[in-house]
Amino acid sequence: MRMTIAGALTTKADAGQQWADHAHAVIRAAGHRSSAPRSAVVQTLAAQSCVRSAREIGDSLRRDGSEIGIATVYRALELLDELGLVQRLDVGEGSARFEPALPTGEHHHHVVCDRCGQVSQFEDEGLEAAIDRIAERLAYRVGAHDVILRGACPDCVRA
Numbered sequence: 001m002r003m004t005i006a007g008a009l010t011t012k013a014d015a016g017q018q019w020a021d022h023a024h025a026v027i028r029a030a031g032h033r034s035s036a037p038r039s040a041v042v043q044t045l046a047a048q049s050c051v052r053s054a055r056e057i058g059d060s061l062r063r064d065g066s067e068i069g070i071a072t073v074y075r076a077l078e079l080l081d082e083l084g085l086v087q088r089l090d091v092g093e094g095s096a097r098f099e100p101a102l103p104t105g106e107h108h109h110h111v112v113c114d115r116c117g118q119v120s121q122f123e124d125e126g127l128e129a130a131i132d133r134i135a136e137r138l139a140y141r142v143g144a145h146d147v148i149l150r151g152a153c154p155d156c157v158r159a
């Protein structure tokens, strides 16, 4: 079992690689092979800092010289989603975007523009504290939370 380095300040690249190692371990533990296309999708996800669609992930793989088809990317993402390894963001019109779900629980939230589809990320300590308080009040063992803000981005407000 892999131990995470407690207290160490990890860079984004380290966090990505830790997630990739964790993802491969979970995939194998669930009885799946770490096939080459699957590994390529995991590596691409590990290198991104926020959500991307299957199409964007496929484009980036092709730019790196890979010949993985979009159907394979979709299947790999479905498996990662089933295994709880990715955070999925549905942006409307059935277009899902994905980012690594870090085993440390570190995360950010998203604000989505309903007009142009732009996605930005934010973190807020006060929000996390409020969610902890609510969980305590409800006496639930809350393991995860989704918070998505929707509206019009600054560009669309001005337009």
Ligand SMILES: [Zn+2]
Binding pocket: 049, 050, 051, 099, 108, 109, 110, 121
């Ligand atoms: Zn994100």
Ligand SMILES: [Zn+2]
Binding pocket: 107, 108, 109, 128, 145
């Ligand atoms: Zn949160």
